[in-house]
Amino acid sequence: MWRLLCAVAGASLTVAVPNGQSRHVDAGVLRDLNEIEAGLYARNLTAVKSVLLTVAGSSNLTGEEVDEILDGVNGIVNDTLEPSVKTDFAIAQDQMDGFYELFLKCEEDQLHAFNRSVTDQASIVQFTSSHELCRKQQSLIADQVVSCTTLLTAAESIQSAKCTLYSETDVLPTTPPCLSHGGEDVEAYHERQIQEFEASLSNLLLRKHECGNATERLTTQRGQCTSANTSLSDVRNECDFKQLKLDNSVCDLSAKMGIDCAAYNTCRQQAMYSFMEANSSVSVTEEELKVTWKMLQQVRCMVDAAKNRDPHLVAICSERKNYSVAHLTINYTGVPPFAPCQTLSEPPGSPQYMEAMYAKMPKNAPVSACQASCCLRNTTFAR
Ligand SMILES: *[C@@H]1O[C@H](CO)[C@@H](O)[C@H](O)[C@H]1NC(C)=O
Ligand SMILES: *[C@@H]1O[C@H](CO)[C@@H](O)[C@H](O)[C@H]1NC(C)=O
Ligand SMILES: *[C@@H]1O[C@H](CO)[C@@H](O)[C@H](O)[C@H]1NC(C)=O
Ligand SMILES: *[C@@H]1O[C@H](CO)[C@@H](O)[C@H](O)[C@H]1NC(C)=O
Ligand SMILES: *[C@@H]1O[C@H](CO)[C@@H](O)[C@H](O)[C@H]1NC(C)=O
Ligand SMILES: *[C@@H]1O[C@H](CO)[C@@H](O)[C@H](O)[C@H]1NC(C)=O
Ligand SMILES: *[C@@H]1O[C@H](CO)[C@@H](O)[C@H](O)[C@H]1NC(C)=O
Ligand SMILES: *[C@@H]1O[C@H](CO)[C@@H](O)[C@H](O)[C@H]1NC(C)=O
Ligand SMILES: *[C@@H]1O[C@H](CO)[C@@H](O)[C@H](O)[C@H]1NC(C)=O
Ligand SMILES: *[C@@H]1O[C@H](CO)[C@@H](O)[C@H](O)[C@H]1NC(C)=O
Secondary structure, eight states, rough: OOHHHHHHHHHHHHHHHHHGGGGOOOOHHHHHHHHHHHHHTTTTTTHHHHHHHHHHHOOOOOOHHHHHHHHHHHHHHIIIIIHHHHHHHHHHHHHHHHHHHHHHHHHHHHHHHHHHHHHHHHHHHHHHHHHHHHHHHHHHHHHHHHHHHHHHHHHHHHHHHHHHHHHHHOOOOOOOOOOOOOOOOHHHHHHHHHHHHHHHHHHHHHHHHHHHHHHHHHHHHHHHHHHHHHHHHHHHHHHHHHHHHHHHHHHHHHHHHHHHHHHHHHHHHHHHHHHHHHHHHHHHHHHHHHHHHHHHHHHHHHHHHHHOOOHHHHHHHHOOOOOGGGGGGGOOOOEEEEEEEOOOOOOOHHHHHHHHTTTSSSSSSOOOOOOTOOTTOOOOOOO
């Protein structure tokens, strides 16, 4: 502000002195006007006052000359100094207002980031339920494997029993069984032998059939268990993949949130730093402008008094301080509240994370250790 005022100082004189009369201005008038002007730019009220007192009480100057000086002073005040105060005030106020925008920019960026993370979180919810569904299916198939294995064990022992029986029967007798019973006639002997051989043959065939049946059922059961085991391992792989996808998306979100947070904090810090700088420089400017404004009003008052050739009133004016400077009060912008930045509290792979994400999984379909990019390595889910 100071330099601005000084820069126009040289030009003020010709503005101050009406063009038509400038040629006739006498040396004393010029000197007095120069002195007042210098006092004004130096904001030295004492200097201005002393010249105005002299002018007001001078017997050497004509009335015209006195008026010329005083109009010149008013001109400097009206055309240069007051507008300059107002301009500087507007600049300072603009500077303050600009900061609110600057802070809002940080908030807006964060809102964008938040919106993005909302989208990401929605897909995480999707991945979570898809994974959960998969583990439930895995659990069902695991149940099937268990019951199939039980049935298989049973089929194995039945088959083994039946075929042992068959193999015990499936041998040729080492001693001829064809002894006659006492008192038996030959025909009866043959009848009995035929019946015994037929019974023995049918028993042999039955056991053979039962062994074959049991073996067939065992084969069928084993086939079922093999395919149940295959589908269990397939579905487990599928679920592990879904889990990896889920964990990875949490890793991504976590990373993004970290970056967004850092960006927001930096944005706020930078804005805050320049805001504090500007705030204090503006508040210094504000005080200077108010002091200058009051001085200009005092000068007006003194000029009016001098016009009445009243040195006493000039002195009184130099003491008057009750000028309103309300219009030069800066409206200091507040700083928009700091929105605490969200980060993911539980890092993927941590026990808390595993508990929060996977505690609900069926006991017979446990999740695998976190394999995702950002997972804390070497953590397994201990129930
Ligand atoms: C103001 O002007 C008076 C008289 O011209 C001078 O004595 C005084 O040193 C000046 N004060 C300042 C602060 O420049
Ligand atoms: C008036 O002018 C005379 C000489 O011209 C000078 O001696 C005197 O100091 C001046 N008085 C004032 C008040 O300027
Ligand atoms: C300066 O401004 C005041 C008040 O705004 C006015 O009364 C006065 O006539 C003006 N003087 C000049 C020379 O412009
Ligand atoms: C954030 O999302 C809401 C609702 O989807 C939308 O109204 C708003 O404009 C978005 N804001 C930004 C900064 O993207
Ligand atoms: C052998 O299996 C068949 C069909 O699988 C069945 O009809 C039959 O009753 C079974 N026989 C025995 C002795 O288990
Ligand atoms: C199926 O898996 C179970 C448990 O892993 C195992 O005990 C059984 O031997 C497997 N059965 C077959 C037929 O592979
Ligand atoms: C900015 O300056 C004003 C005036 O000095 C002061 O009242 C206000 O507390 C300052 N603001 C901050 C955030 O420091
Ligand atoms: C300022 O004080 C003077 C007397 O010292 C008084 O005449 C004037 O009305 C006051 N002005 C205001 C705006 O209070
Ligand atoms: C100060 O600025 C705030 C925010 O821009 C505005 O709402 C308020 O009206 C202003 N106050 C004044 C006195 O200009
Ligand atoms: C896993 O952790 C155990 C102890 O917590 C440690 O002894 C082991 O070296 C770790 N293994 C790896 C691969 O980091």
